[in-house]
Amino acid sequence: MTLLYAFVGAGVVGCGLYMILSRNLVRMLLGFSLLATGANLLLFLAGRVGSQQPPIIVEGEQRLGDAADPLIQALILTAIVIGFALTVVMATLVLRAWRQSGSIRAEDANAAEAMGAPPKKPGNTA
């Protein structure tokens, strides 16, 4: 199972990167979401896949018996929420860009470039 999950996780990350390389802002955003999902899946492997018991201490017991790794789950839980927040923030930015320039192409988000190039004359900066 570990091998399969490594394969799937790496594949999802690869697909996410492919979409991020697109010049369509919404596609990039979806690619980012995929990237986060794939990274979480791979991160899960760092805790090893083995026990199917959730890391919950059985009623009446004092300590955790055989169970999945709790630490990595706590890390991934925050990663899922942060990844979600990041995706939504990007969605907000894309929507604003669409309202501003009427385009969702990355080339058209060029307000910084439109401000002009640095001084052209040599020695002007001295």
Next chain:
Amino acid sequence: MPPLLLSLAGLVISLQPEWITRVALRPAVAAVYGRAVDVDIAIWHGVTPMLLLSIVVVSVGVLIVRFWQPIHVRLRRIGWIDAVALERLWDWSLRDTVVTSRRLTGWIQHGDLRRYLWLVIAMMVALVAWSVVASGAVPRLPPVGEVRIGLALVALVGLGGAIAASRARTLLSAMIATGLTGFATAITFMGNGAPDLALTQFTVEALIVVLLTALLLAVPLASPSTRAAGLRRVDALICTIFAAALFLAFADMTVIGHQSAASAFYGRMSYIAAQGHNVVNVILVDFRAFDTLGETMVIAMAAVLARSLLMSRGGDVPAHLSQPVHFSLHVTGRWLAGLLLLASVVILWRGHDQPGGGFVGGLVAALAFALLALAYGVGSAERSLRVNPLTLVGAGILLTVLSGMPALLAGQPFLTHLWWQPGWGLPKLGTTLVFDIGVYLVVWGAVLAFLFGLQREAAR
């Protein structure tokens, strides 16, 4: 005058080197090296190559001074010296620096995001490949072991979703395929002993669909491809290589046995020290509460961003822009939302001992209002909430910070959680609950700030 003084001092010291060696040189050298180093200074070292070189230099100097006039006359007759004079070279180098840097700037600062990212990914691949080759390591693969067919199929469906998303023609199908991967990941978590993660992932995927639909309603769904076929092939190649490197790295990592002292500690101490059965939640709200506090701050900042970027005021969405809602959703929406809200409180309450907690609870509560917004419109959902989403966020931050205060009064570090066991069959109460309610409110408010803002902005 000062140079004269300096050279006089040098002369005096060199006549009696023993004194300066003892007073200054030996202590300085010892201070630099950290141990005593033998320093020996003398005027006469005998005939050495250095002395001979000095003699040569001095003689050449004397000759130049002696024949100053003839040398200059002769040199001036040679024309090509002017052509390679230092001033000329200096001018050239100055001009070429400007030209080269302008060309370089045009070449590397082209403003095309795709090429920047491509370069970053290519460099990562190259670095990984180089480090593997340099260390001469052969990646090991873990044994295949027992394969659970159902879960294996789910994982493959997830991969299929990702591939479909990257090949989708329209943005809507890309979003649905991305969601497929998300849900498959959630089921994977579920099947491998991580119900907390599964709950969170399920809720997040549902919310992403609602939130991104608002975005997709505004932008064109089908746009021409932004990359030529050749470029797409190049991108696919580099991403495949990257994925292959990632796969080998993680397969190799899992060969090493897993002996995490930290995980074992949390498993051992979770109930004894923090009164909680759900170790994941205990780590989040108690052992690593400071991290979680930081994370809620990040989410709160994102909510402020949503508030400032998106249209959050103004009346209801105009009637001609609101989509017709199916009758069944219109009838059941209110009840479903109520149930979801109730479920979110239950999830929050039992989180310390069972799967759940503030994060999932807040997401489910947001889902309830997403449903309301879908069924009755944003304005109606906002009115049902009664308060501004940012008020929820602020109250949440306040609670998380306050929950750490009682420990300070008891003379313990900030965010050390305290417990009260009332007995008489009443449940145990701890400051962790206050902390988790804070997290719940922050997540709830932040998602709603985005939800309402995006839906208003998109319908404008």
